[in-house]
Amino acid sequence: MSGCNNATRHAGIISCIVLLLIGFTALYVRQLKNISNAESVLVTTEATRSVVSLDDMLDFGSRPAVQTRTSWNAPIIWEAMFDPNRYDKKHKEGNTTVALTVFAVGRYLDAYLNTFLISAEKHFMMGLPVTYYVFTDLPDKVAKIEPAPQRDMKVIPVEKYSRWQDISMMRMKIISELIETELHERFHYVFCFDVDQEFKGRFGSEALGESVALLHAHYYKLPKHRFTYDRNPKSKAYLKEGDYYYHAAIFGGSLEKVKALADFCYLNIMEDKLNDVEALWHDESHLNKYFWLYKPSKLLSPEYCWDLSIGDRSDIIINRLIWAPKHYDTLRTQ
Numbered sequence: 585m586s587g588c589n590n591a592t593r594h595a596g597i598i599s600c601i602v603l604l605l606i607g608f609t610a611l612y613v614r615q616l617k618n619i620s621n622a623e624s625v626l627v628t629t630e631a632t633r634s635v636v637s638l639d640d641m642l643d644f645g646s647r648p649a650v651q652t653r654t655s656w657n658a659p660i661i662w663e664a665m666f667d668p669n670r671y672d673k674k675h676k677e678g679n680t681t682v683a684l685t686v687f688a689v690g691r692y693l694d695a696y697l698n699t700f701l702i703s704a705e706k707h708f709m710m711g712l713p714v715t716y717y718v719f720t721d722l723p724d725k726v727a728k729i730e731p732a733p734q735r736d737m738k739v740i741p742v743e744k745y746s747r748w749q750d751i752s753m754m755r756m757k758i759i760s761e762l763i764e765t766e767l768h769e770r771f772h773y774v775f776c777f778d779v780d781q782e783f784k785g786r787f788g789s790e791a792l793g794e795s796v797a798l799l800h801a802h803y804y805k806l807p808k809h810r811f812t813y814d815r816n817p818k819s820k821a822y823l824k825e826g827d828y829y830y831h832a833a834i835f836g837g838s839l840e841k842v843k844a845l846a847d848f849c850y851l852n853i854m855e856d857k858l859n860d861v862e863a864l865w866h867d868e869s870h871l872n873k874y875f876w877l878y879k880p881s882k883l884l885s886p887e888y889c890w891d892l893s894i895g896d897r898s899d900i901i902i903n904r905l906i907w908a909p910k911h912y913d914t915l916r917t918q
Contacts, residue, residue: 793882
């Protein structure tokens with residue numbers, strides 16, 4: 585029996601090595617391929633973004649009870665800090681386009697996807713061209729919704745992994761590939777969402793930025809020693825200290841920055857697998873490591889993803905997005 589276990593373990597290690605090599609090679613080849621046309625794409629994209637940047641007009645003193653700026657001078661967006669009409673006007677004039685990715689695999693599709701999409705049509709980046717990219721192992725079960733003008737939806741089949749942890753972690757690879765193959769010439773920004781959420785209020789153009797992270801609603805008031813970073817030195821997600829605790833339920837930014845984040849997380853996840861390690865909170869642990877090394881240019885306050893079970897909501901003027909009730913015992917395979 586021990587010989588059998590050793591053989592299985594060796595086979596698993598070899599598989600991880602092959603996957604890791606494939607991952608590194610694919611990323612390297614894609615980078616070389618993109619060098620020839622990167623200059624023209626970046627010039628167009630940067631020119632558009634420079635027109636719509638209004639963050640220097642934020643009213644940082646409008647919310648004295650909360651932190652509105654980081655130590656590296658990135659804004660933390662709260663209600664009353666910005667003029668929504670001014671942001672929307674500038675982004676419409678700049679022809680800003682936004683892609684949204686969401687994964688609805690297994691039972692999550694029936695439980696959450698419809699509510700997520702219908703509520704997004706009422707509140708997400710209203711007035712801007714938006715395309716929803718829905719990744720699912722059950723494409724035939726995705727309900728047909730009619731997006732508003734200038735909005736579209738694409739359903740993309742993906743493999744269903746046996747463990748929910750692997751589904752969560754492998755989305756980084758899929759997001760990176762989508763940016764390269766589908767988004768890079770069509771969109772200025774991409775936002776990546778968990779499906780078990782519901783939009784309740786404006787989630788608009790003020791949230792757009794080069795590299796956008798979300799403050800976790802359960803941790804933003806806690807002292808840093810209570811943040812649940814991965815403390816295992818064997819993991820690539822290991823963090824001894826950090827700035828904030830970020831929630832992987834939402835992240836976004838320019839295509840270049842989101843791709844860099846996704847590639848970083850995916851390759852580190854694969855290296856952990858090679859070493860028989862799994863980060864404490866999976867892709868969220870790796871995301872926190874990335875944002876510690878590469879600071880986000882904009883942070884979203886917990887108003888952008890609030891949990892109604894939290895008793896103290898004194899800082900929350902508006903619910904823009906809320907956690908849907910979680911039923912992990914029936915939704916997760918393991």
